[in-house]
Structures are given as structure tokens and as C-alpha cells.
Amino acid sequence: MTTHEAVSAALADPRVQKDKKYWTAFNAGEIPADWPLISWIINENMLSKDGEDHTRLRRLVSKAFTPRRVELLRGGVVAIVESLLDDLERAAEESPDGVVDLRAVVSQPLPLTVISELFGVDEATRPRLHGPVGVFFDQSVTPEEAMSTFLELWGVLTELVETKRAAPGDDLTSALIAARDEEDRLTEDELIWNLVLFVSAGYETTMNLISNAVRALTHHRDQLDLVVAGKVEWSKAVEEVLRWDPPGQYVPMRYTTEDMELAGVAIPKGEPLLLGYGSASRDDARHGPTSEEFDVTREDSSHLSFSHGRHYCLGASLARMEVNEVLPRLFARFPDLAVAVDDADLVPAPSIIASGVDALPVRLR
Template sequence: MTTHEAVTQALADPRIQKNKKYWTAFNNGEIPADWPLISWIINENMLSRDGEDHSRLRRLVSKAFTPRRVELLRGSVVAIVESLLDALERAAEASEDGVVDLRAIVSQPLPLTVISDLFGVDEQTRPKLHGPVGVFFDQSITPEQAMATFFELWGVLTELVAAKRAEPGDDLTTALIAARDEEDKLTEDELIWNLVLFISAGYETTMNLISNAVRALTRHRDQLELVMEGKVEWSKAIEEVLRWDPPGQYVPMRYTTEDMELAGVPIPKGEPLLLGYGSASRDEAHHGPTAEEFDITREDSSHLAFSHGRHYCLGASLARMEMNEVMPRLFERFPKLEVAVADEELVPAPSIISNGVEALPVRLR
């Protein structure tokens, strides 16, 4: 599904569900265990649950992402941002040509630190998460690598749960354990699967969004100047980045539960649907003839980067808060910052799910 109409209809139509039991090919044994996207299909988190199951899982974690809870994190986010910008400047001063990797020094550690703090992941465990989470979104690896990475991530999160059971804290992992152990609302697999979803999605997407925003604004310097001069708000510029170059392109998978028509196209029962959030946000039928252009002054920068309706991303307010703290501080401190290589030299993330680059070399001055 690549148009705005098709994606929004698919997200709203009750005849389209997320549980793999509706996929004819999967139930017929046609999808092998080493299929590259298998972990996105067999999971037991909100990505594969419908109806009351989906609502139950959302209720368990939604309190962690309320505007009030997110606002309480703002002070620590600001401190993390300032520390990372200090590190970026030190790295640039130590570099012979002044070129540094903004993705490695800022885009990556900011959301990883924030999401780790939210879930109570200690500093020793955080590096163990970074590697497997990155590979989790990689569709270029072999099936053996994918399976090994999945079990590595599962092992790290199982150890985290054991540590939090032994020493509970004021964090979301402890809250989910309480729901599992005291209220009996989560199975053990659901507990780990939801940690996989929240930690990986909360880290990977914001990391890509920071890098994508820097690329978009430095490639459109006239629009960056509008923001720097206060003529356009940072929040509006960030929404246009979310529309024009979202951090996620596709999220597998949804399935038709009966023969139906979607955006004028007949689709049989039991078919898998891959929803193209990125292409939908550039749909000319929705945004007009300038849909392909990056324009922070456009009246309507609506997008599907955080999905839609009952599937709307719980972490959207946290991602927006992080962006509205890091982007102004980055360009206020380094107003002449520029990407050090041409776009065609940047290596895209090897993923149909994540939309970002492997590295973002920049010059600060």
C-alpha cells in the first residue's frame, strides 16, 4: 500500500487485522522459519495483536508516555543533548579535517540513553542493546545472522527482566513486570516481546529522524535560516521532516480477513499488506503537486510517520520532545554545520523498515 488513501483505509478497516493467523501462506507452511522478516511476524507485542489484546497491551504502557511523564523527562534530555554536543565539538577539534560522524556521536546515543533511562537499562547493558537492535532492522543479513541477533537481543532483555525482578526500580520495565507478576496481564513472552518493540522502536526511529532532519535542513539552507531567524517554529520544521523523510518506511504486516476492495483495488482474503508510510506522506493526491518538495512553510505537513488511529505510536510525544530539544541546540551552537559529503556518497540503512543512513559525516564550521 503506497498511497495515502490506501494506507489510511488499511489502518482503519476492521476487516484488516495484524495477527498472522489470518495470513493464508503462513498457515499453509509456505513461509520458512528463516524468512528475513519472520521476527516481525511471529512476535507477541502490539505489532501483531488486534482488538482487546491490542488495547490491553496499549493500556499497560500508555501511562509511561503521557504528556506529563514525557515532560518530566525534558530536563534529563536537555542535559544529555548538551553533553553530546560537547562530545561532538571535542571530536571535531581532534579531527584532522574537522569531519565527524554526527550519527555516531549524537543521533545514536541520544535516543538510546533516553529509552534506556525510561526502561531502567544500566550503562553496562546499553552497549549490548545497540548492536542487536541495529541488526534487527537490517534486511541484508543472512537468515543465520538474523536468528543469532534475535536470540542475542532476547537474552539481553531476559537478563534485564531478571535484574529488575531482583531489584525493582522506578522504570517501565519494572512496571511491565508488575503487570506480568501481580496482575497476570502479560505472559512472559509478551513481556520480552514488548520490551523488544519499545526499546528498539524508541531508539532506532528517533536516531534516524535526527540524521534525516540534519540532512534536510542543511540541504535546504534557506529554510534553515527561516527557523534560525524565528520566522518558522522548530516544531513545524520537524513535522515537515517527518512527512518528507520519515524515519520508518514500512512496518510489516497486516492481513485481509475477507475478500475486499481497498482504495479501489480488489484484494483476496488472507493476503499480507505492507503499508508504505513514507510514500503515503508524499502522495500528490493528498499533498498536491509539491508533495515531493521539502517545504517547512507548507500549510499542511500532516503525515503518517507515527501511523494513524488506534495504531498511533505511543512514543510520538517523546520523539517530538527529543527533536525539539536537540535540533535548536545543535544549530544554535553550530549554525554553519554542513554535511561533509554529497547525498549519493551516504550509505542508506540496509532496511525496508528503517529509513536512515549508516553514517552522517559533518563539518561543524
């Protein structure tokens, strides 16, 4: 589904569900175990649940991501941002040609640090999460690499649960364990699967959003100048980035539970739907003939980057807050910051799910 109408209709229609039990081909054994998107199908977290199961899982963590709770995190996020910008300047000074990878020094560690602190992941464990999570979004790896890396991630999170079960803290992992052990509302697999979702989605998408925003703004200096001059709010610029180059392009999968029609297309029962959030946000039918243009002054920058309806992204407020804190500080400190290579020379992330680049070399001055 690639149009705004089709994606919106699929998100809102109760005849379209997330549970793989509705996929005819999967249940007939026609989808091989080494299919590159298989981990997105077999998971047992909120991403693949409907109805009461989804509500039950969502309720356990939703209070941690309310706008009020997110606001309480702002001071800590600002401190992390300032520290990372110090690191960025230091790395540039130490670089022979003044070029530094902004993705590695700022875009990746900011959301990883924030989500790790939320879930009680200590500093020694955090590097062990980054590599496996990246592979989770990578559709170019071999099936053997994918399985090996997934088991590695599962092992790290299992260790985290064991640690927090022995010594609970004021963090979301401990809260999920309490729901599992005391209220018996989570199975052990559900506990780990949801940690996989929260930790991976909690930083991979925000990491790409930061890098995508820097690319968009530095390649459209006139737009950046408007924001820096205060003529356009940073929050409005962030929404335009989310529309124009969202960090999540597709999220597998949804399934039709009966023969139906969506946006004028007849679809049989039991079919998988892949929703194109990126293309929907650039749909001429929604945003007119300038939909392909990056324009921070656009009157309507509405998008589906955080999905819509009952599966709307829990971390949307947190992601927005992080990006709205890092961007103004980045460009206030380094107003001449520019990408150090041509856009065509940047290596895109090897994923149909995430939209980003493997590295973002920049010059600060």
C-alpha cells in the same frame, strides 16, 4: 499500499488486522523460517496484536508516554543533549580533518539514553542493545546472522528482567514485570517481546529522524535559515521532515480478514498488506504537485509517520520532544554545520523498514 488514501483506509478498516493467524500463506507453511522479515511476523508484542490483546498490552505502558509524563522528562533530555553536543565538539577537534559522525555521537546516543533510562537499562548494558537492535531493522543480513543477533537481544533483555525482578526500580521494565507477576496479565514471552518492541522502536526511529532532519535542513539552507531566524517554528520543520523523509518507511504486516476492496483495489481474504508510510506522505493526491519538495512553510505537513488510529505510535510525543530539543541547540551552537560528503556518498540503512544512513559525517565549522 503506497497512496495516502490506501494506507489511511487500511489503518482504519476493522477488516484489516495485525494477527498473523489471518495470513493464509503463513498458516499453510508457505513462508520459510529464514524469510528476512520473519521476526516482524512471529513477534508477540503490541505490533502484532488486535482487539483486547492489543488494548491490554497498550494500557500497561500508555501512561508513561502521555504528553504530561513526557514533559517531565524534558529537563533530563536537555541535559543529555548539551552533554552530547560537548562530545560532538570534542570529537571534531580531535579529528584530523574536523569531520565527525553526527549519527554516532548524537543521533544514536540521545534516544538510546532516554529509552534506557525509561526502562531502567544501566550504562554498561546499553552498548549491548545498539548492535542487535540495528540488525533487527537490517534486511541484508543472512538468516543465521539475524537469528544469532535476535537471540543475543533476547538474552540481554532476559537478563534485564531477571535483574529488575530481583531489585525493582522506578522504571517501565519493573512495571511490566509487576503486571506479569502480580496481575498475571503478561506471559513471560509477551514481557520480553514487548521490551524488544519498546527498546528497538524507542530509539532506532528517533535516531534516524534526527539524522534525516539534519540532512534535510543542511541541504536546504534557505529552509534552515527561516527556522533559525524564527520565521518558522522548529516543531513545524520537524513535522515537514516526518512527512518528507520519515524514519519508518514500512511496518510489516497487516492482513485482510475477508474479501474486500481498499482504495478501489479488490483484495482477497488472507492477504498480507505492506503499508508505505513514506510514499503516502509524498502523495500528490494529498499534498499536491509539490509533494516531493521539502518545504517547512508548507501549510499542510500532515503525515502517517506515527501510523494512525488504534495502533498510533505510543512514543510519538517523546520522539517529537527529543528532536525539538536537539535541533535548535545543535544549529545554535554550530550554525555553519554541514554534511561533509555528497548526499550520493552516504550509505543508506540496509532496510525497507527504517529510512536513514549508516553514518552522517559532518563539519561543524
